[in-house]
Amino acid sequence: MSTTIERAPLNGVDVATLLGTRDAVKQTNEIAKFQFRATNAWVAGTHSRSTFADFHGAMQELRHEQDTVVESDHPAVLVGSDVAPTPVEYLLHAIAACLTSGIANVAAARGVRLTHVSSTVAGDIDLLGILGLSGGAVRNGYEQVKVTFRVEGDADDATLRDIVEQSRRRSAVYDALTNPTPVHIEVVTG
């Protein structure tokens, strides 16, 4: 069954195309198999640089409209040169951005016009873990991450909260962080 309701874009979301894409995937599951990629090059010390360019999806090799380069480093207090945010800070961007895009999509699909979405994300981490000083009692990663959203739009409090909750239920990054994600590491030396 195909969705044939005509809908104008809402919240900058082309709802008709969004629903059409979902229908296409329902017909041909293979369209949904994606592979995202990054290449990273060490610069010096704790400073490295990643590039996002191509990816696979919708049964084809694809390329972003433009390559994006991001960098990471450690701050001076962690013996870096602080030319860029730490790797763990990018996790905070990832969760905020993933939930926010979901909020816009879900709201648009439900006919809710949003006027404001912003968030602050805070991740608590005890570096006794990565410094190897806890005897295994402290984990290496974040003890917890807290995301606080401000959401405004032409719907009541309960409706807006339910949009955020539905975004959480369908969030790729929320799942990647809250559940174990297998990470395989291969090494080629030269």
Next chain:
Amino acid sequence: MSTTIERAPLNGVDVATLLGTRDAVKQTNEIAKFQFRATNAWVAGTHSRSTFADFHGAMQELRHEQDTVVESDHPAVLVGSDVAPTPVEYLLHAIAACLTSGIANVAAARGVRLTHVSSTVAGDIDLLGILGLSGGAVRNGYEQVKVTFRVEGDADDATLRDIVEQSRRRSAVYDALTNPTPVHIEVVTG
């Protein structure tokens, strides 16, 4: 017991300061409690923008040398405007950058001079999950992430591999992805 070995910087890592920082934390565990932060603002559709500016650590409020702004969007094939990488791509940068900074630090601490570290990261994701088309059979996040390192330096294959392995054991992002990280979401509506 304090480490008093004098060491010249290696791989761009100030090893004496790195070991001194570890000793200071051993004396005063409170130094190791950090909180990293991001603020995110929705732009339109699936496009949002995060800023990294301040953080807490070493018993004080701190600020990066410069604010960093990063953006996310969905590609056209996922009904976005593709002005920036997807949120999940930032997870790939985070794991590569975290492992790479660890490799440089561990190698320096072990007296190994590195001449090259680079990596490619690939994350496989089946969007049947986030599209709600799998009946719960497919997860929302990555099915797996694969990191392939090329590491070169003045040490043999086994030594270089062991440096990567030690970096993995102490990696904050590796832990955050491979083990469950609690993520709390609060919503304020207006």
